[in-house]
Amino acid sequence: MSTPSTVDRPGFRAPSALRLASRGTLMITVLRVVFLAALAIIALSSPGFLSAASLLSLVTTASFVGCVAVGMTLLTMSGNIMSFSLGATVSATTLVFTAALLSWGIVPAILLSLMFGALVSLAQGLIIGWLGANPLVVSIAFFGLLIGIAPWCTDGNSLFIPPGSGQELLRGKLFGLPIEFLLMVGVAVIGQLLLTFTVFGRNLMMVGSSRRAAEAAGIRVWRTTASAYLWAGLFAAVPGMLLAARYSKGNMDYGATFDYDAITAVIIGGTAIEGGRGSIVRTIIGVVIMEVIRVILLLNGFRQEWQYLISGITILAVILLQTTIARK
Template identity: 45%
Template sequence: MTMPSLATIAKLVALVLLIGLALSTPGFLSRPSLTALANAMSLVGCVALAMTFVTIGGNIMSFSLGATASVAGIVFMAMLGHGFLAAALAAVLAGTVITALQGSIIGALRANPIIVSLAAYALLIGLTQIIVGPKMDAPNLDYQFLKGRLGGIPVSFLVFAALTVLAQLIVTFTRFGHELMLVGSNARAAEAAGIHVSRVTVIAYALAGVLSGIGGILIAARFGSADMQTARGFEYTAIAAVLIGGTAIGGGRGSMVQSFLGMAAIVVINALVLLQGFSMEFQRLTVGLAVLAVVILQGLGRRN
């Protein structure tokens, strides 16, 4: 009988402790609290799913996905005068183009993905501020349904859950998903096996852009406006969700469902910290310690 790994045991212990703390915290299971958790998950969760495509493909992470979501939100608000569908398509297209271009540079030139994403982040911030200005509002109320509920569940959360299922199906059952795992595990071996690594990288980044674009729409609809600060810092939370969920930082292993659960763990931790009376700084400390623990456990797992 195979003994469970140290990482598996640590995850189970952490899960039991988290559930126990949640059940023992007054107000955590109240309807307003659970609704707030669902909304929080959906807003950052789309960026976390986007980050998962990047990480599984062996490109570690992207620091421009939050900015991409912000740009998509701005495009969505700017295009609402042409109708909701046109605005949504324009926003998703903007996100896709932004990230696909990064994927093309990384795939074709073997450029460092982190450096490329940092450059993209700076360019997006600068160009958007020059072209658009500080903020974009829209009087059009076509997006209000995204702030509503269906069967008591926030629509934004249902969108996030549906995207998780769709993205997981892509990773699990498509040729691209299989190739993405192989490229993330060993890009040189994948190329030697006849896989077009550059093409896989571009597709992964393009899908990340689609998800970031949808996330930008949800964020803009939630706040009724959009600017480059709207999704600021989302990429860091997304990275934390991906790693806490168990996706390998070196690529080649992970899933969208894991990132969904990682996102759930983060919002639960943040909610418990606030309900226990601690500050937001303590939230960041707790999540940071969780990510550090995951990275250490992954490192120990590779050594063993």
């Protein structure tokens, strides 16, 4: 009986393939360094970038998007690509928080808002994980439900919070830092801890890498998927409360672009679209990069359409680069 050659052994990679993979990693690293250096030079040369107003705007907006992006990272790593309903969840949470605050006070409002975000997203996770439904279709369906039901419940009106209702607890500064930023850091830390130190995190990576292999290993895939969606909804509820508290109003327009911004940050952060690989820290870096670009464009007089154009070009460039290297 002939003995299989070294090349035919499972898991073996020829030296040439290893060299190509190493070159691909080096190329990505070099391009990232060059891109970040160029972005830093452009930012510092933009008049007013280092002003307190610009930096506060950058940090605040990055905090809102960052919370959503952390949840989006978990969904993408689970192999479910992304969700188009987290932004609507943020918007609907502003209404839930406002209504609960006016009726029962700040603590019940916080708890009910977190519960609302978690349950709305958990329902999607159960449909996707248990029934095997397409994640994109499910997220679009829930986007429509949230956008359609919310105006019906409020007669199409915004809900306003009068001064002194307790919303001041979720705005302002603590230790000289915006509360929004501190909560985003907390969300990011929780997300990274989940990925690094919990059974859920290990299962999430296995499910994202190969659903069949995860099932063969005894992992309950539906439970892992549902858990990922639950955490994503919980994290999306945080900026919903913060936005309502910041503007003293619940409105369905607040989270309109957060899905797109979060997806952009996840892709820039290097999370694999097919799932199984990713990092919360890199996603937050992606959020910061996108917000720096936004501030630069605003300071130089560009309209919002240019922000979407730059974001689209950036996403396309990252995907093309990853695909090209993966094929080598």
